[in-house]
Amino acid sequence: MEISAKNKIIQDLLPQKFGKPGKIWVSVLLLFCAVGMYAYYRQLTKGLVVTGLRDYVSWGIYISNFVFFVAISLVGSLITAVLRLSDVHWSTPLTRIAEIIAVSAITFASLIIIVDMGRPERFYNLFIHGRLQSPIMWDVIVITTYFFVSILLLYFPLLPDLAILIKLKGKTTTWLDRIYHFLGSFWKNTTEQINISNKAVNILSITIIPVAFAIHTVTSWLFATTYRPGWDSTNFGAYFISGAFLVGAGGVIVAMYVFRKSYKLEKYITDSHFDKMGKVLVLLALLYLYFNVNEFLVPAFKMKKSEEEHLLGLFTGEFSVLFWFAITTAMIIPIIILLFKGGRKPLPAFIAGVLVVIGSWFKRYLIVTPTLLHPFLPMRDVPANYRHYFPSWEEWAIAMGSLAGAMLVITFFARIFPIIPIQETITETEELAHEKV
């Protein structure tokens, strides 16, 4: 490969300073985070009474957000591990996008759990008095494990790129240079180092799949091990995992489009990538739709008295607008858009991805809240606001702040590190050129 072509790739994929739109974007995200932090300050000082959470709905928008974060984090294992192990090479430019989404999402999943606690300073009690029998304990263990595995999976492929960035230190600012040196000054691109790194990535790719499945299965068990209408299901593990892959893939398509536009990466994130990811998304949407049919049609067919109120609330009652909105936007419309070749072009695919992400967020809300409002024993002698749930502005602010925080992590990561792996792109281009010869 010619040096000029190699340099062109390096120049194209180097992290870039924020332009005007980037600065506006970061400012908006910071504003959301600041409002969220102020709302959390109010919650800490005044207590959970500032939220809409009461005796019956104790898991509201926070836990919905937690489930959403856990779900979207699964994309790291899908793009990086599953496609890598399947020897699929077209996904190479997308691996780092997927991995940073996974890391930021799992970080904020952990944080939002603490936000849901009325007394966060007692969090340590979970470790002192935690019972290994409790799915909550399994969730803590598996989230921590997934976080470290994802960090490693992000770090190993980054090493060769760090060496490239260090070489070009004249073109980077000082604080960035220090970060690059700290993280990767020892990488000399020797055969031995490359072999160790490749082996490590392979081990991680194998390890992350069961860990990723465990993280979302265990999250589903937080609900399914509780005997309540809507949660009492043996389908929950598979239902959650299929939904997680769907929202993760949707998130990657959105990120692909944004990075491609912002950093002018049309040459690296091509129409073909959108086409392929579009196909993946259709498959995942159909799979999730299948599990939804199972999850709702079977109990609706039996319509057990204890589940009737909950199901009718979703189909035609209090939550029906939200329910059908979630089903339509997360599955039906994206399937219709992406089934056609024209729909798998960047812009329509991006729109489908956005719809999937939004619909999936509301889907998590529908998994958590309606069930809590339909306990087996009737609600008696309780204040009127116990019978309904609508998040307070503090809850909205914290939830939106956490989403903004996750996006901020991704944005800053892309500012500091190449969002598309430079070395891997060079290697694959060289291999391709070699094959042609």
Next chain:
Amino acid sequence: MKKFKIILLSALCLLLVTQYLFAQPIKNDLLLSLAYFNNNNQTQYLKATAKSKVNGKFQQVANVSIAFYIDDASSKVLLGKATTDHSGNAIMQIKSVASEIWKSSATQNFSVSTQEDKLYNASEANLAIVKAKISLDTLEDKSIVATLLELKDSNWLPIKEVDIRVAVKRMLGELNVAETATYTSDSLGMVTAEFTRDSLPGDSKGNLILIAKLDEHELYGNLTAEMIVPWGIKPLVHSTFNDRSLFARKGLTPIWLELLAYSIILIVWSIIIYLIFQIKKIIKLGV
């Protein structure tokens, strides 16, 4: 014409208002009944029940204040007042203050009364009883002997031809000791019942409570006698509280779960630690 309309309207209004202003509330009659209880020859008390006919059906009346009296030779002595509960029942023990009157005769008259209030008319009820008791004994062959006696001229004399129920107390009711539910007293006032419930679980020591009862007798009231016998089976209660289970406290995790969970944690974290060492190895190679 206008004046006529005003007069007509005023008359109509007046008619409507007077209907409510001068309407007399309809009072119901209160039906009182009185019963006497002698529990195990230790506690004697009276139970009054207040009922009223509402829409053609008798219903128990709660929150009615009832005065209980014991009759002396010439006058009524107030035992006390009690208010009916949601079942319409009010209970009054025959207190020690009335013991002199109670001991003075073999028969006794009681009465209860309520005063007129906004909802009910005044009401009263009387009861005359003959003092009686049941004594309970057992034989070696697990036979139960119950003797029914009445007080006559300071002597306890047998009562014959009266049906007595012999049973064993259970948590939510009474179980007959044999197929026969009731036994008729003989000339000595005695009934003999055979205990055939050999496999009945008892309390922690294997004890059962036998009971002989006379229910709602018109002369003697409600009498019971109880006796504890070691005829039950000592239950073998195995508490699972401290067993290892999915629902147990911390430290009592099932072994299989501990093995499974710790094995998974160990394997995955060994891999993570191994990979961290690989990073160290890469660092060494690059220095």
